[in-house]
Amino acid sequence: MQDVVVSHSIVKKILDIFCFPTALQQRKINAMLFKTITKENFKKMVEGLMEENEVIGPKSRDRDKEGNKIYRFLKLNSFDELEMDYTRSYSSPKDYFLPFKEDLATYRLEDKGWDQKIHCTIHPRIIIGMRACDINALLKLDQVMLKSAYPNPYYFARRRNTLIIGLDHEPLEDCFCRSMNTDTASHGFDLFLTDIGDRYFAAINSDTAYIVLNRFNAREVTEEDQLRYKRVKKQVESKFKTQVDITILPELMDLEFESEVWKKWGDKCLSCGSCAMVCPTCYCYGVEEDIDLSFTQATKRRFLYSCNLIDFATVAGGYNFRPDAHIRLKYRYYHQFRGFEEAFNQSLCVGCNRCGKACPAGISPKAVIDDLIKTEKK
Amino acid sequence: MSLKIPQHDINLEPFMSRPPDFNRKSILMQTEQSFKSEIFNIIPLTAWEKLFDIRICDPYEREQFTFLPGQFVMLELPGCGEVPISISSSISNKEFIELCIRKVGKVTGMLHRLEPGAIVGIRGPFGTHFPMQKMVGCNILLIAGGLGIAPLRSTIYWANEHRSDYEDITILYGAKEPGQILFDYQFEEWHKIFDLKILTIVQNRGENWEGRVGLITDLFDEVPIDPDNTFAIVCGPPVMFKFVFAHLTNVGIPRQRMFLSLERRMHCGMGKCCRCNVGSTFTCLDGPVFDYWTVMNLKEAI
Numbered sequence: 103m104q105d106v107v108v109s110h111s112i113v114k115k116i117l118d119i120f121c122f123p124t125a126l127q128q129r130k131i132n133a134m135l136f137k138t139i140t141k142e143n144f145k146k147m148v149e150g151l152m153e154e155n156e157v158i159g160p161k162s163r164d165r166d167k168e169g170n171k172i173y174r175f176l177k178l179n180s181f182d183e184l185e186m187d188y189t190r191s192y193s194s195p196k197d198y199f200l201p202f203k204e205d206l207a208t209y210r211l212e213d214k215g216w217d218q219k220i221h222c223t224i225h226p227r228i229i230i231g232m233r234a235c236d237i238n239a240l241l242k243l244d245q246v247m248l249k250s251a252y253p254n255p256y257y258f259a260r261r262r263n264t265l266i267i268g269l270d271h272e273p274l275e276d277c278f279c280r281s282m283n284t285d286t287a288s289h290g291f292d293l294f295l296t297d298i299g300d301r302y303f304a305a306i307n308s309d310t311a312y313i314v315l316n317r318f319n320a321r322e323v324t325e326e327d328q329l330r331y332k333r334v335k336k337q338v339e340s341k342f343k344t345q346v347d348i349t350i351l352p353e354l355m356d357l358e359f360e361s362e363v364w365k366k367w368g369d370k371c372l373s374c375g376s377c378a379m380v381c382p383t384c385y386c387y388g389v390e391e392d393i394d395l396s397f398t399q400a401t402k403r404r405f406l407y408s409c410n411l412i413d414f415a416t417v418a419g420g421y422n423f424r425p426d427a428h429i430r431l432k433y434r435y436y437h438q439f440r441g442f443e444e445a446f447n448q449s450l451c452v453g454c455n456r457c458g459k460a461c462p463a464g465i466s467p468k469a470v471i472d473d474l475i476k477t478e479k480k
Numbered sequence: 481m482s483l484k485i486p487q488h489d490i491n492l493e494p495f496m497s498r499p500p501d502f503n504r505k506s507i508l509m510q511t512e513q514s515f516k517s518e519i520f521n522i523i524p525l526t527a528w529e530k531l532f533d534i535r536i537c538d539p540y541e542r543e544q545f546t547f548l549p550g551q552f553v554m555l556e557l558p559g560c561g562e563v564p565i566s567i568s569s570s571i572s573n574k575e576f577i578e579l580c581i582r583k584v585g586k587v588t589g590m591l592h593r594l595e596p597g598a599i600v601g602i603r604g605p606f607g608t609h610f611p612m613q614k615m616v617g618c619n620i621l622l623i624a625g626g627l628g629i630a631p632l633r634s635t636i637y638w639a640n641e642h643r644s645d646y647e648d649i650t651i652l653y654g655a656k657e658p659g660q661i662l663f664d665y666q667f668e669e670w671h672k673i674f675d676l677k678i679l680t681i682v683q684n685r686g687e688n689w690e691g692r693v694g695l696i697t698d699l700f701d702e703v704p705i706d707p708d709n710t711f712a713i714v715c716g717p718p719v720m721f722k723f724v725f726a727h728l729t730n731v732g733i734p735r736q737r738m739f740l741s742l743e744r745r746m747h748c749g750m751g752k753c754c755r756c757n758v759g760s761t762f763t764c765l766d767g768p769v770f771d772y773w774t775v776m777n778l779k780e781a782i
Contacts, residue, residue: 154484206512209558215599216558220510222496226485251505251765252750258508259490310485317483359779386754389747393559400559402512407753414755417745418563418585421718423780433757436779441760 135306137320138327144295144302147318148181151228158198159230160188175229184230186297189274194382194456195229195236199243199260202379202406206256206389209400216400224259230267235277235452237268237291238284239382245446246385256404265310268294270334273342274455278468280339281346282453298330346468347475348439348449354474355440359432363473368428370463375408377434377457377465383450384408409434435470499541502604511750514556514601515541520576521596525662528583529627530592531568533576536602545605547571549612549634550741550769553604554749555579557594561587564746566768567605568630570637577602580630580662606749608769610739612638615711619648621703623724625696625716626655629662631741631768632715640674650677650703654696654716658686679703697723707732714740721782725772735773742768742781 139147151157159178162171162185173191175198178184210217240261247257268291279285287294292311295302304320306312323331358364378384388407393400407414410430415423424430442450451467458466490496493508500509521533536542547553547567556562563585569578583592591600612635620639624632632651639649651670655661661680670676679699681692692698696716710733714724721740728738744756744763756763759779766774775781 150483151485154482211559214597215516218514218516218558218601220496220512222490222510224490226487228485246752250751252502252511252752253506253508254750254752255490255495255508255510259488262488262490263485265485314483356779385752387747388753388755389562391556391559391561402556402558402562407755409754409757415745417743418588423744429780433780437754437757437760441757444760 135312136323137304137306137315138298138301138323139304139315139318139320140301143318143320145181147314148178148184148230150318151314152178152181155226155228157228157230158195159184160191161185162188163192175231178230186231186269188231189271190233190277190454190456190459192456192460193380194239194454195232196239196243196382196384198227198229198264199240199257200247200385200387200406204256204404205401206404207402209402211393211398211400222255222259224263226263226265228265228267231269232266232291233271233454234268234287234294235279235282235284235454236382237266237287237294238279239452239454240266241290242383242442242446242448242450242452243385244290245448250445265308266291266293267311270294270296270338272338276344276455276458276466276468277342277453278344278346278455279453280342281344281348282449282451284452285338285342296331296334298327298334301327303327303331303334344455344468346453346471348471350475351439351449351471352443355436358474358477361474361477363470363477364428364432366473367465367470368426368431370465371410371427371431372463373410373412373427373430374462375411376460376462378408378410379406380456380460382452382454382456383438386414409437431465435467439471499538499544500603501544502606503546511748512603514554514603515545517577517600517602519594519596519598519600522594525580526660528660529662530581530583532579532581532591534579534600534602535576537599542574545577545602547605548609549638550609550631551605551607552631552749552768553577553579553602554606554746555581555587555591556601556603557587557590558601560590562601562603562747563587564606564749564764566631566634566741568633570634570641572637572641578633580627580633582627604749606764608767610635610713610769612642616642616645618646619650619706619710620646621705621710621712622649622651623696623712623714623716624651624653625720626660627662628715628717628720628741629653632713633663635713636670636674636676639676640670643675647709648677649675651679652696652699652703653678653680654682654699654720655680656683658682658689658691695723696720697727700727705731705733707734710737712738714738718743718782725782735776736771738772739769740772740775740782742770742775744768 157178160173161176161183163174164172173188175195207220247254292308294305386407387404391402438450495508516537517534520535523531552564552566554562555565565579568580685693746756747753749764751762751765758781
């Protein structure tokens with residue numbers, strides 16, 4: 103028998119039994135263990151981890167024209183490079199799970215035939231300072247890459263070998279993660295830190311993180327710690343300024359499919375694909391193969407792509423199913439807010455507004471969605 | 481005590497040492513491993529299309545490879561690229577997979593330069609199939625335009641192997657020119673042995689063409705359709721769908737009894753790369769075979 107339609111619960115069960123030992127299963131459990139660690143000890147901990155592992159963290163790389171720092175998640179060489187008070191990384195830490203370019207297989211070409219070799223080996227890595235929205239973005243990617251048909255072994259390898267240390271922050275002007283319900287993370291990390299003055303309040307969600315933390319004199323949560331933690335959380339909550347109404351969005355996407363709004367914003371779109379590159383959840387890709395100059399080796403490579411690029415839906419023979427910029431822009435929103443909603447009961451967008459910042463034409467998701475809702479109300 | 485984070489070596493997982501089974505969609509497997517296959521025979525059909533007889537080299541993998549009519553494979557030429565091709569052979573042909581390929585791009589152009597004996601890679605089968613079991617006891621109307629006959633050929637073989645399950649089977653086939661008609665060398669066999677009715681039409685009359693000239697919809701006047709007892713399978717260029725379905729809907733065939741196979745760009749075949757997304761649906765997972773009702777509810781489908 104083949105192509106049997108398997109119900110969702112059975113799929114989940116099969117996945118649980120065969121594919122996801124410990125680490126990924128633990129993700130489903132919300133963090134229940136809390137400890138605090140002084141900032142001094144945290145520094146020691148990071149330095150200790152750095153000695154034996156690759157540690158990734160937010161680093162400032164440049165300044166924009168207003169003089170603000172531009173951050174990226176990069177390999178840390180010393181603790182001083184780690185900027186725990188960073189605002190927003192320009193591109194998302196998705197790069198370490200769905201790298202821009204990744205070799206899927208290599209081929210040794212012979213006179214007659216070839217031999218394929220598949221690369222899935224990933225060395226352990228620690229990412230420090232991921233925001234709640236980025237952690238939620240990973241959970242959304244998990245839905246596609248691991249929990250639907252054909253779980254992806256490359257993503258699986260990276261996910262299994264990455265220790266995630268999250269970090270709370272006060273929202274920026276344009277963050278709308280609260281509207282997208284991704285402003286807090288209850289799972290999907292190993293450790294999640296909240297700054298409560300001289301120490302970090304840590305939610306622990308994996309055994310590895312628990313062991314590491316305990317080696318650096320983490321202490322039990324006192325009543326005062328808890329009060330301070332709650333105060334910080336409240337403060338964070340009160341700082342959200344940007345709101346986007348998404349409740350009616352999935353239906354609106356269908357109703358306003360022919361709306362002028364798409365043309366208005368789409369005509370601005372330069373079809374450069376920057377939005378998808380910096381997005382923490384965009385996962386579209388392309389595959390290319392090439393032969394090296396000696397004609398003995400070939401490589402099959404996956405590279406991130408964007409649905410805004412002109413040839414995204416061009417089929418052999420040259421027919422383009424989405425020839426205009428506004429159609430492609432509409433499709434991007436349609437997938438984010440309608441398509442993903444249909445498949446996984448949540449929107450793909452996490453509300454980080456990285457695409458809005460990166461867009462050279464100044465298209466921001468909030469403006470587009472507000473415009474859509476406005477036409478609906480007219 | 482060391483602070484080294486333990487490595488989870490994926491290469492030690494059992495799935496890394498067994499060949500993938502693409503019919504078991506939910507298990508973790510080496511999704512990029514292609515089955516080494518040898519091209520056994522190449523039959524030139526027209527100036528642009530060739531039929532490739534392909535045999536999976538490894539006996540175990542060959543045994544395991546099973547598909548249903550309408551499904552497709554990703555055909556890989558290492559170092560050149562990978563293309564989705566629908567399977568044109570009978571599902572009971574365990575030895576060979578037949579793929580009808582038009583020379584249209586980089587990879588297919590290179591494939592056309594291959595000679596028998598060349599080794600290619602195959603991943604699959606992927607996608608949905610024509611629900612042949614649902615059609616038992618009914619008439620089947622197969623409508624193909626141009627290269628659209630390729631995925632239907634597998635259906636024709638199925639119909640022959642289960643001929644007594646079905647009532648009348650009619651094939652309407654339209655092409656641009658007489659020279660572009662595919663599989664015409666089999667028409668007589670299909671008609672006489674398979675007991676199918678075949679009607680062809682071309683858009684531009686060429687030399688030595690005595691058949692009808694016009695669009696595929698012109699053939700409908702020759703075929704009486706019983707809307708309560710007919711399933712339609714349509715495959716062809718997007719422009720054809722609109723007119724054919726308009727007619728079939730007029731005749732009164734329920735939309736859920738009409739099937740079509742969509743064509744989209746694909747880079748993975750597994751619902752990951754999003755290249756084949758139509759509205760919010762993946763052509764590679766939920767398609768390429770859809771019923772017309774579903775397609776009507778998809779944005780930008782046809």
